[in-house]
Amino acid sequence: MPAANGRVYFSDLRTDRMEIIERGAAGAGRLAVIGGLHGDEPAGERIVRRLAEALPTPEAAAGSGTVQLIVANEPALEAGVRYTDTDLNRAFPGDADSDEYERALAPRIVDAVDGADAVLAIHTSHSVPPPFAIYSDLSPSVRRTVTALGVDYVLDAGSLRGTTLDSVVPHTVSVEVGRQGSQQAVEFGLEATRGFLRAHGALADAPPAYRSVRVVEGIEEVPKGGGEPRVNYANFEPMPEGAVFASDDTYTHRVDEDGIVPVLASEHGYDEIFGLYGRLRGTVEPPADADD
Numbered sequence: 001m002p003a004a005n006g007r008v009y010f011s012d013l014r015t016d017r018m019e020i021i022e023r024g025a026a027g028a029g030r031l032a033v034i035g036g037l038h039g040d041e042p043a044g045e046r047i048v049r050r051l052a053e054a055l056p057t058p059e060a061a062a063g064s065g066t067v068q069l070i071v072a073n074e075p076a077l078e079a080g081v082r083y084t085d086t087d088l089n090r091a092f093p094g095d096a097d098s099d100e101y102e103r104a105l106a107p108r109i110v111d112a113v114d115g116a117d118a119v120l121a122i123h124t125s126h127s128v129p130p131p132f133a134i135y136s137d138l139s140p141s142v143r144r145t146v147t148a149l150g151v152d153y154v155l156d157a158g159s160l161r162g163t164t165l166d167s168v169v170p171h172t173v174s175v176e177v178g179r180q181g182s183q184q185a186v187e188f189g190l191e192a193t194r195g196f197l198r199a200h201g202a203l204a205d206a207p208p209a210y211r212s213v214r215v216v217e218g219i220e221e222v223p224k225g226g227g228e229p230r231v232n233y234a235n236f237e238p239m240p241e242g243a244v245f246a247s248d249d250t251y252t253h254r255v256d257e258d259g260i261v262p263v264l265a266s267e268h269g270y271d272e273i274f275g276l277y278g279r280l281r282g283t284v285e286p287p288a289d290a291d292d
């Protein structure tokens with residue numbers, strides 16, 4: 001769907017579709033905001049469309065920079081499903097020749113944001129608040145993003161899967177903005193994305209606001225078996241040694257050391273996992289040029 005103004009690139013090679021709306025910036029950087037990597041998380045697309053209305057066209061903007069606003073997985077969004085063939089955020093870097101829709105779409109997204117100074121991918125989950133960020137590699141750009149989103153926690157996923165967008169595209173941060181389908185997630189995510197745009201100089205309506213963010217190092221996924229799942233601890237809640245994080249008919253997941261915290265913990269959010277184990281490991285501090 002072309003926007004009312006500004007340039008729109010509509011890709012329809014094979015069955016691959018993706019909408020990229022290009023907007024201008026107050027500064028010089030090249031940024032990208034991606035919504036709808038998962039089709040059952042409508043907040044990202046709504047945030048992208050709100051920004052498309054609010055930001056100036058490249059011609060009307062004060063700076064030479066650009067903000068690419070991307071609606072990634074349109075068929076899945078239309079169908080209201082996480083994916084049509086395979087989980088897009090487990091399919092990077094992808095394969096242009098794949099018969100699986102998302103696997104073929106993935107390299108098109110990578111190409112679109114190639115060379116960007118900073119990329120933000122918006123997600124929601126079945127898990128409980130608080131919102132948090134995820135990175136795989138802490139570049140200076142990623143530090144700037146993570147400390148400008150208004151989140152208190154960030155997951156360092158560098159030792160987890162290598163098939164997510166943030167593990168493949170440099171300077172990418174994923175943000176979990178809240179519960180799937182909630183208005184609160186849209187509002188938080190919109191404010192977090194404005195924080196991202198301010199931090200990287202694209203939005204000059206207010207100075208960027210940075211904060212120190214606690215880092216949780218991702219350790220491993222916690223598998224699910226069969227039967228009724230039970231989760232006993234909330235995200236980022238420290239679990240004492242010996243505590244049972246989660247259980248079902250197959251598993252009783254007891255933590256064997258102090259200081260482990262759950263991330264993306266949920267009973268019904270994922271078919272295969274209860275969530276992740278993480279370990280609190282220091283903080284990410286705002287960039288050196290931030291005033292506080």
Ligand SMILES: [Zn+2]
Pocket residue numbers: 037038041089122123124
């Ligand atoms: Zn998602």
